[in-house]
Amino acid sequence: MNAFFILYSFTNRMTITEVTDKTTKKAFLDTARVIYKNDDTWVCPLDNDIEAVFDPAKNNFHQHGKCTRWILWDENGQLIGRIAAFINDKKAYHYEQPTGGIGFFECVNNEEAAFLLFDTGKKWLTKNGMEAMDGPINFGENDNFWGLLVEGFTAPSYGMNYNPPYYQKFFEDYGFKTLYAQITNHLDILKPFPERFYKIAKWVMQKPGYEFRHFRVKEIEKFAADFIEIYNDAWKDFENFVPITYSTILESFKKMRPIMDENLILFAYVNGEPASFNIILPDANPMIKPLKGKLNLIGKLIFVYKKWRGVSRMRGIVMGTKQKFQNHGLESGLFITLGEYVLPLKQYTELELSWVGDFNDKMIAVHKATGAVFGKKHLTMRYIFSDK
Numbered sequence: 001m002n003a004f005f006i007l008y009s010f011t012n013r014m015t016i017t018e019v020t021d022k023t024t025k026k027a028f029l030d031t032a033r034v035i036y037k038n039d040d041t042w043v044c045p046l047d048n049d050i051e052a053v054f055d056p057a058k059n060n061f062h063q064h065g066k067c068t069r070w071i072l073w074d075e076n077g078q079l080i081g082r083i084a085a086f087i088n089d090k091k092a093y094h095y096e097q098p099t100g101g102i103g104f105f106e107c108v109n110n111e112e113a114a115f116l117l118f119d120t121g122k123k124w125l126t127k128n129g130m131e132a133m134d135g136p137i138n139f140g141e142n143d144n145f146w147g148l149l150v151e152g153f154t155a156p157s158y159g160m161n162y163n164p165p166y167y168q169k170f171f172e173d174y175g176f177k178t179l180y181a182q183i184t185n186h187l188d189i190l191k192p193f194p195e196r197f198y199k200i201a202k203w204v205m206q207k208p209g210y211e212f213r214h215f216r217v218k219e220i221e222k223f224a225a226d227f228i229e230i231y232n233d234a235w236k237d238f239e240n241f242v243p244i245t246y247s248t249i250l251e252s253f254k255k256m257r258p259i260m261d262e263n264l265i266l267f268a269y270v271n272g273e274p275a276s277f278n279i280i281l282p283d284a285n286p287m288i289k290p291l292k293g294k295l296n297l298i299g300k301l302i303f304v305y306k307k308w309r310g311v312s313r314m315r316g317i318v319m320g321t322k323q324k325f326q327n328h329g330l331e332s333g334l335f336i337t338l339g340e341y342v343l344p345l346k347q348y349t350e351l352e353l354s355w356v357g358d359f360n361d362k363m364i365a366v367h368k369a370t371g372a373v374f375g376k377k378h379l380t381m382r383y384i385f386s387d388k
Contacts, residue, residue, distance in 0.1 A: 014080070014113060016120055019069045025051065027071045028104075029293065031082040035106045035164075041155055042162055043285045044293040045145075049159075050104070053139050054084075060247050064089045066128070067139045069104065070120050072113060081107035081114070085121040086139035087128055090242050097131035097384055103145060105136050106163075107170065114170040122385060132384040135176065136161065141244075141252065143317050147182045147355070147378025154376070157315040157352050158259070158284040160184070161378060168379075176381035183364070184354035185372035189314075189342055193335065197369050201332035210330075211272075212337040215265035217257065224250045226267055226274035227320075234320040238359075259284045259307070263341045264314060268321075268330045276321040276330040280338065283313040283352065314342075316353040319363060331366045 019028050029047045036042040054069065056062035067086030074080050087100040102121040107114045125133050138145035144159035148167060156162035192198070204210060215223050224246060232243045261282055268276040287307055288295075321330055342348050353372055356363045 013075060014116060015073045015075075016070050016116060017073065019054075019071060024071060027079060028069055028082050031071055031079045032106050033292065034079045035108065039164075041153065043156055043289045044291070045159075046288055046291070046295050047293045048295050049144075053104075053145070059140055060245075060251060061086075061088060061140050065092075065139065068124060070117070072107070072117055080110070081105075081117050083117040083121050084139070085124045085133070087125065087130060088139070092130065094242070095132065098129055099132040099134055099382070100125040100128070100130040101137040101139070102133050102135040103137045103139065105167070107167075109164070109166050111170060111173065114167075115174055118170075118174050118383075122383070126385060131386065132382055134179065134380060134382050135171070136163075137380065141248065143252075147380055149376065149378050152184065152374075152376030156285060157313065157354060158281070158288070160315075160354055160376075171379075171381055174383065176383045179380045179382050181358040182355035182378040182380065183358060183367075183374070184352060184376040184378070185356075185367045186375040187351040187353060187370055187372040189339070189349050189351055191371060193339070194369065194371050197332055197371070198336065200329045201336035204329035204333045205336065209271040210333070211269045212333055213267050213269065214263045214337075214341075215260075215267065216262055217260070220253055221250070223265075223267065224253055227253075227277055227279075229274050230267075230277055230322055231318075231320045233322045234326075237323075256281060259287070264338065266334045266337055268325075268334055270325060270328075270330075274322075275325040275328075276319075276334060278319045278331070278334040278338065279317040280314050280351065281317060282311050282348075283315045284311075286311045286313070310347050312348055313350045313352060314348050316351055319366070326362060332369070335370055 017024060019025055029050060033044060036044070052058040054067060065086060065088040067084060069084035070082065071079060072081035082104060083102055084104040085100060085102050092098050092100060102118070105117065107117060122133060136146070136148055145161060147161050148171060149161055149163050150168050153165065193201075205212065227249050228244055228246055235241050259282055264280040264282070266278045267274065319331060352375060353367055354376070355378060356367060
């Protein structure tokens, strides 16, 4: 990790401002560039990706929730922090305490500043009927901008949160408690799968009625429907699960298209029935790192060139298998099918499997069976406003 973070001390009043116009939107985006200006490991997310979260026309979570955000200045008018707060009405009332969220938190190394940001989010959430807040999370699905990085401060993959180590103390000292850990594992593509894993996969792939198919953009509506059918069945028994909607997953698939390699996204079918999937993308971060968040004309040209050159790392976004097909070895078949495409290319060398919750024993076992090793740990945390 090549980073340099300064401990700040403030004696005068700080100013916190809600984001309401073009000037404050720009300041919100620029705050991260200020915080990480001396960290060579950090990859600046695209400004367009951040802004899309807060745009009702681009994020359908606004149809069943609300959000806002703030920026923090020191007495000299320098940007020193930011935070967003949001309420997802589909999930907020599934807990003992109505629970909102905070995210996109960035702050200089000063507890007073961090606590002011937390307090601001808490005040807004309280005003809107919430009694607890989760963080750092996203106003959207949990495959992007979710969790506090506490182990594995290495180059982040696209959409994965990266932060300085001192953030953990801010959250814990304020009173956040860990809900669950999010484990990211790394798989060396050039290393053969364990023999038992390979034998199971080959046996499954030869079974009558078992089919493994690559995603095709021209059939995006079909694959979106198949994804929903599998996902909502696979996850239905997890606590506080909320079914994913067709519009949400179709929106996600369309956002993937600029970086998508169709052959990395795989679905398994049993006698024609959607049974399992493995959604994998080339890691876009090596492509966007030189852009510093700006996808202007020059940035687009750089991106296209980097995409043409190719990247060596893939990111596994999500896996899922219908409950009645779990323990049938379908996941093994998906990985072997992936290898049959990837290995002859001699391009990809690493697959980042991100992320699996520490509560998901079955998926942890799948990762272990492939030979994957630990890469990173993020935390999803909760702060309850009172003990009532």
